[in-house]
Amino acid sequence: MLRTILHRLLGMIIVMALVVTIVFIIVRVTPGDPAAMMLGPDASEADIAALRTKLGLDGPIITQFAYYVLGLVQGDFGQSIFLNQPVTQALAARAEPTFFLTLFSLLIASIIALPVGILSAYWRGSLFDQAATTLAMFAASVPSFWLGLVLMQIFAVKLGWFDTSGYGGPGASFGERLNHLVLPAVALGVVSSALITRFTRASMLDVLSDDYVRTARSKGMSEWRVVIRHAFKNALIPILTVIGLTAALLISGAVVTETVFGVPGIGNLVVSAVLRRDYPVIQGALLVIAGLYVLVNFGIDMLYLLIDPRVRY
Template identity: 65%
Template sequence: MPRYLLRRFVGMIVVIFLVLTIAFVIVRLAPGDPAALMLGPDATPQDVTELRERLGLDRPIFVQYVAFVAGAVQGNLGESLFFNAPVTAVLAARAEPTIFLALFSLLFALVIATPIGIYAAYRRGSTLDQTSITSAMLAASVPSFLTGLIFQRYLATELGWFPVSGYGGPDAGFFERMRHLVLPSIVLGIVNSALILRFTRASMLDILGEDYVRTARAKGMTERRVVLRHALKNAGIPIITVVGLTFALLVSGAVVTERVFNLPGLGNLVVNAVLRRDYPVIQGTLIVVAALYVLVNLATDLLYLAVDKRVKV
């Protein structure tokens, strides 16, 4: 186990190092002078020169790279040009809506997909099985912004069950802010439940055909115990994998939903940063999301050991 964790930790460092390198190169490969692009066409040459000095773009490229990596390792991702504040502080201020949106969406997707996927595999070929597969394909095919707009109109505007958009006022309490996340969480949960449902069904179908499942039935075990204790437990690894990847995708890919529901999260922040040419924020978001992917993959691998003792490190 210690050697396994050490190898994974070294792998994490390599991945983060590559991400830092890519984030550094992206800005330098942008056509024209990055400082001039950030300031826009109305900037004077003096303004451009001052910004280049402020960002350290007047130094040799290798010196810039070393300074960038050293700062990122210490948690310094630069300073936002629009907010005039450290990028880490800007990201931290916008992280709450995105994190809770991803958690609620994943929870909603699991509540929908897991039991339906298990029962669809158990009743293979039945009407419910065919209906679940069709519904999953439909949910995966419809764009999330269209689903969001439909839900906004009927569930929020006409029925008034949920807030239409926003994240509550400046004085809104925690539960009021969470209430604004319910509808977008349902939208994202429906969209992402399709993949979890299909993986659950496929994994359960493979396990239900194994010899030890037939042996358990022959010994007189109840169907509920056979399906939930023997089959589901052994089908857990593919399900855990897709759940981990889904959570990482929800954090990094909720841009459209946040725009539709006007949530002040990381997705909305990145879109605005691109429009404002706030490259430090774009770089910082890329690094944070990549680090999250790496941590989720590590947590997923460790869960394998807890779910299935046959997995060898």
């Protein structure tokens, strides 16, 4: 078991090293000069060159990369060019909306997908199964931002049940903030539930026909106990995998949804940073998202060890 954990940790380090390199290169080759954008169209070439020197953008790429990696090792993600504050501080200020939006979206997706997937597999070929499969395919093809706009038009503009945008004022209560997150969380959750539903159905179909399920039924166990305790438990590993991947995708997928609903989260910050060519913020946000993605997958791997003892060996 310890060997498995060390192997996963080594893999995480290698992946993050590759992510750091790729993110740095992609951001640097993107067209646009942040110094020129900061000073405006009336700035002279001398002023732009002086600002590039001040920001450290005039040195060789290798030198910039070396200083960047050295800063990361020391926990320094750099200084935001436009916000004039440390990147870690800018990300921390935007982390709460993104965290709760991702959490609520994943809860909504799981609450929808798990029961539907289990019942669809149990009633295979029935009208319910066909309807669930069709709706899952439809949900998978719907863009989350379009669904968000539809929900906003119906439940915020026409009915007035929820707020259209924002995250509440500085002194807003948790209930007020939750009211702002309901529509974007539903938009992300419904779209994400399609993949979990299909994987749950497929995984349950694989185990419902196994010998141990028939043996459990022959012993007189109730159908609920056979399906949930025996079949669902053994089908849980691939389902956990797709839930973990969905959680990671929700973090990155919140970029568009946060922009549509005006949620001041990390996704909104990334969009603003891209438009302004704020290199440190873009790099820091992408590294945080990639790090969370890796951590989620590591957590799922550790859950494997708890759910299925065979994984330990």
